[in-house]
Amino acid sequence: MKEKILLLTLISLIVCPVLSNAYGLSSAQAMAMGGAFTGLAKGVYAPLYNPANIGLSEYRQFGLEIAGVGVEISNNSFTLDDYNNYTGAILTDEDKSIILGKIPDEGLKIKADIEASALSLSLGRFVVSINGFAATETNLGKDALELFLQGNGLNDTFSLDGMFSEAVAYASAGLSYGLPVYQIGNRQLAVGLTAKYIRGFGYEKVTELRGGVVTLVTGFQGEGTMIAQTATGGSGYAVDLGAALRISNDYTAGITIKNFLSGITWDQDTEEHGYHFQFDTMTVDNWDDSIVVSDDYSVAIPSFRSTLPSIMRLGIANTSGKLLWAVDWEQGFRQAAGASTKPRLSFGAQYQLLSLLPVRAGYAVGGGRGSVVSGGLGFNLAVFYLDVAVSNHSGFNFSESKGLHFGLSTGLRF
Secondary structure, eight states: EEEHHHHHHHHHTTTOOOOOOOOTTTTTHHHTTOOOOOOOGGGGGHHHHHHGGSSSSOOOOOEEEEEEEEEEEESSSSHHHHHHHHHHHHOOHHHHHHHHHOOOTTTTEEEEEEHHHEEEEETTEEEEEEEEEEEEEEEEEHHHHHHHHHHHTTTOOOOOOOOOEEEEEEEEEEEEEEEEEETTTTTEEEEEEEEEEEEEEEEEEEEEEEEEEETTTEEEEEEEEEEEESSSSSEEEEEEEEEEOOOSSEEEEEEEEEEEEEEEEEEEEEEEEEEEEEEEEOOTTTSSSTTEEEEEEEOOOOOOOEEEOEEEEEEEEEOOEEEEHHHHHHHHSOBBTBBSSEEEEEEEEEEEEEEEEEEEEEEEEESSOEEEEEEEEEEOOOOEEEEEEEEETTOOOOOGSEEEEEEEEEEEOO
């Protein structure tokens, strides 16, 4: 019985094999500094964090990013040690209790984010950028995992509430511009925007998921419904806005709203997929009979529209000397793949021991992603640069990691 119920749950959480919406990962310098980059992003990387920065005189560059990529995969419950200890093992009751104890009440969340960029060009106050985004997020309720590990007890209730799944993938071509507003001495204020054309490659979202099962003395009772929308192509737009303040030669602050306006119309292979089950007083004697009523379907639907999640960033940075540092605060306005309504705080530093070899480190916490420690190096050879970064969920012990990230970016600065 429990295997059937678990199967229904897993069907309801199928995620299309696409990813999306991971902002700023393609800058290895930013990743190495924990994502605290709003007050430091220059040239081709300014649009990723604050397009207004290129309106400041010290932040304009002429350069070409040849390629950049960042990958982040994480979960909120299990470490690498857990995977090694329990995969393929015969679980005792104590093992099952330990596993369930690691899962928060909100359930097991699994996220994957990818960002890639190529041939982005910085021309002073203008930046032309080409980026690819991918992210997926799914949440499996704790009830489902408890049912799988420990089975049903009398009067136990298994609920689908709180589970969700969303994934989206697209490429964008953007034009960014920074406009100086005023300058008094060393103090400068600038505003900026990025306008993007978006070409969607894939979309999936569970739009309705409800129901559950209860264990009674007489057997089982339950019902549930899952409805999801999918598409394999579409087009749209997005607009980012920002403001940057050069407080002095030493400090810069900024604010930006990613996807202040956005919309993607999905019009290729648009479908709705649904599954419904219902049964009443199921027992061990009749569970194979027609007492289980179920129905599933896949139908073509008209084109539909989705929006990208708006994300606000605030940041301040020390921008002079051998030691640079920055602090960022990030806040999503809705829960979605690549965004969280929980605030995230990031700290980063870069030390220029040698002009051609900057060393970077960072720490970030919150945002539904836990704590992350990061680090990286830069290699600056004349006009050529190469940045690498790696970060780890759950601190400095990689065996306790709940996710790993890797970033690399390279290009030319003139």
